[in-house]
Amino acid sequence: MTLQSLDSFCSWLAATSVSQVIQTVGWVIPAVQTVHILAVAAVVTSALMIDLRLLGIRGTEQPIAAIARRFLPFIWWPLPILLATGAILIIAEPARALENPVFILKMGLLLAAAGITLACQIPLQRNPAFWEISAGRKRVARLIAVASMPLWVAIICAGRWIAYVQGT
Ligand code: HEM
Secondary structure, X not given: OOHHHHHHHHHHHHHOHHHHHHHHOOXXXXXXXXXXHHHHHHHHHHHHHHHHHHOOOOOOOOOHHHHHHHHOHHHHOHHXXXXXXXXXXXXXXXXXXXXXXXXXXXXXXXXXHHHHHHHXXXXXXXXXXXXXXXXXXXXXXXXXXXXXXXXXXXXHHHHHHHHHOOOO
16 A cells, blocks of 8 residues: 555544544543553453463462463453454544554554464473473573564554654
């Protein structure tokens, strides 16, 4: 999509009645932002619990698979909520996000964070003891944890930063 057609798409979307309603009904944006942030809290605290266990700092009395089983749903289930609330915020002001390099960066970081979460989860589904079998695998699990938290924090920073960076 060229910049000009993205611009036309954003102008068209901003002029639709759905966008107009979101823009003019005063409580919609703050309510949607509140839900977005609550979902962020669920995702990031759950990722933190798993990362602390992978690092061997917390929850060591339970196997990694048990901690993952408990907290992974709180990473995956809020994501559709984030997607839906994010979409409402985009519909309200399309150019603010879609033409913003920080928003693109945030989506890239989100893909990376989802990928790293899957890299931890998929082996556990085949073998619940996967990350605890050898010193090498424990090291890889620790690397996953060390990469995961900065990614989630970077996504939060990028989310906040969208408001302060001009679109292209
Ligand atoms: C799933 C796809 C997601 C979409 C489409 C999305 C979209 C958005 C949009 C459009 C905004 C408004 C930015 C603005 O206009 O200032 C926003 C804000 C934000 N997002 Fe997301 N987001 C998503 C996921 C996430 C995730 C996974 C996180 C963090 C783990 C996150 C954290 C934030 C934060 C902290 C803000 C700032 C909220 C505020 O200042 O009130 N978002 N997001």
